[in-house]
Amino acid sequence: MFVVLAVALAGTLLAFSLGGPRHGRAAGAPSGHVVIDVSESHCGRGWTRPEPGVRTFDLHNSSDGAAEVYLEDPGSQAVYGEVEGIGPGTTRQLTVRLGQGTYAFKCVPDDGDAVTGPTVHITGGQRGPGAAPVSEHDLIPPALAYQKWVGTGLDQVVRLTTKLKDGIDQGDLAAARSAWLPAHLEYERLGAAYDAFGDADAAVNGTDAGLPGGVHDKGFAGFHRIEYGLWHGERAGGLRAPAAALVKAVTGLRDTWSQTRMDPAQLGLRAHEILENTVQFELTGRTDYGSGSNLATARANLDGTREVLSRLRPLLTTRYAGLAELQHELDRAGHTLDGFGHGASWTPLASLTRTQREDVNALLGDLVERLASVATLCDPRRTV
Structure with a gap:
């Protein structure tokens, strides 16, 4: 290609x-x-x-x-x-x-x-800015630091998901609905690690896309399976098995994470892909199964992008002249998204005005373009 x-x-x-x-x-x-x-x-x-x-x-x-x-x-x-x-x-x-x-x-x-x-x-003339090549060796320290941070995040995911399961086990679906969003957002912040999670990600955060039975398919599992049940009147009895499977999946991820190795060469690309996926799936509502929390997820994805960039900053400072402007636009997008949060509840996408929808799409679309430069700059180049 x-x-x-x-x-x-x-x-x-x-x-x-x-x-x-x-x-x-x-x-x-x-x-x-x-x-x-x-x-x-x-x-x-x-x-x-x-x-x-x-x-x-x-x-x-x-x-x-x-x-x-x-x-x-x-x-x-x-x-x-x-x-x-x-x-x-x-x-x-x-x-x-x-x-x-x-x-x-x-x-x-x-x-x-x-x-x-x-x-x-x-001789003469003003040339465009250049960037020193990044090697895989350069990317190992930020990748290890990010991987350590993900391990801490997985501890929190297990804790919050267990709280979600407890609400379902006790038949308190109001408590379960309150516990669902914090658990899901904590997982969404770990966006750059999804590739390293492998097949486990489908068990934790998969959708019904491609499943013959759709939302009623036996293969539909994880956070979105539980979301669908909690916001579509399903009884607690029908959600206990999916909740137990979710806790088992995130616990397995946490317990094996120290033996997992992320590909350092992919770290810059993941910073770009997090928000690219946000635009594709969250801002289109394709991952809304009833909670109306797509904008909250977009905000969590923004946090996840910042975490990756904070590890890459030592490499980007001398290579990316637009870094300060990128940080400014991240702040601006965060402030805009925060305006749709009201305590534990968030404005659903369908309730945004046309102007609000266009503003959010433009802000995140612009960030995706800027982060494409980060992916390029952090792409290891062969020099021999």
């Missing part, structure tokens, strides 16, 4: 695609484009007249295997643009703003060593 990774700093797009894939000879490049060879033997060849300003490069892979390409400062290794997944015989475009400095293309074949092309020097 062809992917262009855009390194966006301070609102400036450094690398982006100007169109779909083009096949055949790179010599057919539009006028003004610079054709760059992507191969182990001729990496970076073709850039004979380096000039400042916004420039488009046609990266033509003349080798017989896929490759990714970075445009970097060969001294500092700061990356100014990159393109992944350039197939053999395929041309992709990379547009960057060039200025005073030194540049070289680095070709990284899927099954070979990285090769750095000829160095070129540009």
